[in-house]
Amino acid sequence: MxxxxxxxxxxxxxxxTSIGNRExxxxxxxxxxxxxxxxxxLLNQDFVRAxxxxxxxxxxxxxxxxxxxxxxxxxxxxxxxxxxCRLGPMRVGWHGVLxxxxxxxxxxxxxxxxxxxADRLLFVLAPFFCxxxxxxxxxxxPVSPEIQIIxxxxxxxxxxxxxxxxxxxxxxxxxxxxxxxxxxGAMRAAAQIVSYEVSLTLALLVVVMFSGSLKMSEIIQSQxxxxxxxxxxxxxxxxxxxxxxxxxxxxxxxPFDLSEGESELTGGFHTEYSGLRFGLFFLAEFINMVLxxxxxxxxxxxxxxxxxxxxxxxxxxxxxxxxxxLWFVGKTSFMVFLFMxxxxxxxxxxxxxxxxxxxxxxxxVSLVNLLVGAAVVLxxxxxxx
Amino acid sequence: MFNRQGIKQQQVKVGxxxxxxxxxxxxxxxxxxxxxxxxxxxxxxxxxxxWRYFSRPSSIVTQQYPExxxxxxxxERFRAQLRLKYDENGEHNCTGxxxxxxxxxxxxIEVIDMRGESGKKEIDRFVWRMDICTFCNICVxxxxxxxxxxxxxxxxxxxxxxxxxYQLNRYAGPTKKAFEKIESSADRERLKVGRQxxxxxTPLGIAAGVASGPGVSVAPPSTMKKxxx
Ligand code: SF4
Ligand code: SF4
Numbered sequence: 001m002x003x004x005x006x007x008x009x010x011x012x013x014x015x016x017t018s019i020g021n022r023e024x025x026x027x028x029x030x031x032x033x034x035x036x037x038x039x040x041x042l043l044n045q046d047f048v049r050a051x052x053x054x055x056x057x058x059x060x061x062x063x064x065x066x067x068x069x070x071x072x073x074x075x076x077x078x079x080x081x082x083x084x085c086r087l088g089p090m091r092v093g094w095h096g097v098l099x100x101x102x103x104x105x106x107x108x109x110x111x112x113x114x115x116x117x118a119d120r121l122l123f124v125l126a127p128f129f130c131x132x133x134x135x136x137x138x139x140x141x142p143v144s145p146e147i148q149i150i151x152x153x154x155x156x157x158x159x160x161x162x163x164x165x166x167x168x169x170x171x172x173x174x175x176x177x178x179x180x181x182x183x184x185g186a187m188r189a190a191a192q193i194v195s196y197e198v199s200l201t202l203a204l205l206v207v208v209m210f211s212g213s214l215k216m217s218e219i220i221q222s223q224x225x226x227x228x229x230x231x232x233x234x235x236x237x238x239x240x241x242x243x244x245x246x247x248x249x250x251x252x253x254x255p256f257d258l259s260e261g262e263s264e265l266t267g268g269f270h271t272e273y274s275g276l277r278f279g280l281f282f283l284a285e286f287i288n289m290v291l292x293x294x295x296x297x298x299x300x301x302x303x304x305x306x307x308x309x310x311x312x313x314x315x316x317x318x319x320x321x322x323x324x325x326l327w328f329v330g331k332t333s334f335m336v337f338l339f340m341x342x343x344x345x346x347x348x349x350x351x352x353x354x355x356x357x358x359x360x361x362x363x364x365v366s367l368v369n370l371l372v373g374a375a376v377v378l379x380x381x382x383x384x385x
Numbered sequence: 386m387f388n389r390q391g392i393k394q395q396q397v398k399v400g401x402x403x404x405x406x407x408x409x410x411x412x413x414x415x416x417x418x419x420x421x422x423x424x425x426x427x428x429x430x431x432x433x434x435x436w437r438y439f440s441r442p443s444s445i446v447t448q449q450y451p452e453x454x455x456x457x458x459x460x461e462r463f464r465a466q467l468r469l470k471y472d473e474n475g476e477h478n479c480t481g482x483x484x485x486x487x488x489x490x491x492x493x494i495e496v497i498d499m500r501g502e503s504g505k506k507e508i509d510r511f512v513w514r515m516d517i518c519t520f521c522n523i524c525v526x527x528x529x530x531x532x533x534x535x536x537x538x539x540x541x542x543x544x545x546x547x548x549x550x551y552q553l554n555r556y557a558g559p560t561k562k563a564f565e566k567i568e569s570s571a572d573r574e575r576l577k578v579g580r581q582x583x584x585x586x587t588p589l590g591i592a593a594g595v596a597s598g599p600g601v602s603v604a605p606p607s608t609m610k611k612x613x614x
Contacts, residue, residue, distance in 0.1 A: 083435045087447040345435040346428065361421070 029224075029305075029324075031142075031217040035150035057149060061138060065287055072286040073100040076340060083344040104279070112275035119176035126173030127273070127280035133165025134284045137291050142216045144304045144325040155216040156208055159295065160201050163250065166288060167193040170252075170259065173281070174269035185268025188351065189259035193250055195358040200246035202366040206239040206373040207299040210382075220303040225311070227302040231383040235373045240300040242366045247292040248342060249354070251285070255346035258354060293335030297328065301335075304328040464520040465539035467513050469532055469553050476561040477554065478532035481508035485524035485533065493518040501559055502576060509557045512585040515541060516549040530560070552585035
């Protein structure tokens with residue numbers, strides 16, 4: 001443990017270099033992104049290769065998103081059913097595995113209604129804003145050292161910026177429907193997301209401080225000796241809890257599903273939506289849940305980084321046998337399950353309770369946590385520093 | 386926030402009697418930290434409960450209905466079709482007193498009585514309209530002769546709603562008790578005038594001017610067995 005002194009460490013940025021040079025007793029992971037591959041091909045004047053990467057990446061992303069949507073609809077229904085002593089879908093295919101496909105066909109074939117009094121342009125655009133926000137967040141998602149679209153230097157800031165797009169879609173959808181329920185739902189969603197974004201970002205800042213970088217790959221690399229959730233003497237754990245609570249609120253999922261609470265607002269902002277447009281909202285919601293889980297895994301659970309313990313060579317070598325992709329999928333699935341568990345256990349909050357929770361509890365807690373985190377970082381008083 | 390502790394018990398003598406008085410705890414303000422801790426604990430408790438359901442398949446109550454039709458488990462107190470109780474001689478207890486008829490909140494029972502051979506009132510037709518019954522069990526509870534019961538026979542969907550009007554008594558005539566006084570079995574059988582489940586006067590039948598029985602011939606539900614009613 002080092003005693004903090006302003007002369008030793010004038011800023012946390014110098015601390016960052018010490019992490020970069022840290023001896024962890026293993027080779028650093030080589031991160032290759034899709035953007036880097038395309039850039040390399042373009043530099044070599046290999047336009048065909050660049051085109052293949054671009055098209056392939058695009059197709060793979062869209063395919064993965066649609067497939068994830070189907071899997072998640074099924075998973076959510078099954079998990080919900082078992083939490084409530086039911087069986088869930090059992091009829092279409094083996095144990096109902098084809099149910100989401102049937103649901104999708106139903107959504108496709110449904111009549112697409114636009115209310116007469118609605119603002120047509122905004123009404124049509126709103127679901128696409130939701131989808132757009134989702135795809136923008138996917139851009140910086142580190143799935144494994146080889147699978148990442150672009151590794152921005154300011155990935156965390158980018159993430160915080162684009163996560164507002166989703167609420168933009170919700171707000172437009174609710175406003176343009178010209179319906180009081182939609183309107184109320186949209187207003188609630190906006191208020192909720194604006195509030196919770198604050199403590200969400202503060203929770204992320206703790207991790208940014210610890211890893212000394214805004215870059216996704218570097219945040220993950222900094223966890224090569226252990227995940228931030230347990231390495232920082234509780235600071236990481238508190239930040240994780242704040243992140244989870246705030247991201248459930250951002251996702252508009254129960255117990256924070258005030259913007260679409262069926263019992264209060266029929267369907268909230270998507271009351272007037274039907275058919276494919278409703279499907280898009282639905283898809284964005286589910287994929288956003290995966291994204292929130294994936295980023296929780298990235299920031300607090302080490303992302304694709306295997307579970308390492310400091311410089312225990314043998315233990316780390318065993319853990320390295322499991323491919324990073326599997327680690328990522330496992331951690332993300334765990335987080336998704338946690339979100340579902342929350343949804344089917346906790347009762348919905350009232351609007352005033354929601355705001356009180358954020359401004360009177362989460363915000364002070366995360367601010368104090370940030371200060372404590374800063375002290376911990378500067379003193380180097382955490383495991384394997 | 387409330388404190389669980391602080392329930393007070395007191396022994397008081399009132400008019401020579403020893404009474405125990407339990408005083409409900411007063412709500413107590415707890416500190417902010419205790420509130421947060423209590424909230425986290427109760428959330429964790431909730432998650433434990435749902436996890437128990439999730440991890441134990443035996444807690445599932447869903448029944449895969451058409452597949453498990455042979456070995457369906459229906460709870461004892463499940464209320465499906467109403468029926469009269471019959472003993473082994475096929476005799477019931479209904480006297481035609483019309484109490485159930487009067488007490489039914491939906492007027493789904495119509496008891497038509499007649500004067501029997503002995504000069505006493507006897508049941509002629511016990512008409513039950515399942516389509517407007519809410520299965521509230523009141524008729525079963527009010528019957529002073531314990532003549533009614535709710536059966537577990539729930540497969541009663543039909544294509545013609547007139548088939549939801551049942552005649553519950555299998556015969557018109559005296560009760561079980563009255564039969565006990567009659568010695569010869571030939572006499573007993575003579576007093577029983579047969580009634581069929583679907584020959585009750587129906588709303589449609591009455592509208593069409595048909596006094597009894599459906600105006601058109603209708604097939605009974607395929608799931609019905611001979612002695613269901
Ligand atoms: S069922 Fe019971 S209450 Fe109804 S008429 Fe018969 S004896 Fe009376
Ligand atoms: S169960 Fe209730 S509604 Fe049905 S017949 Fe009896 S009293 Fe009437």
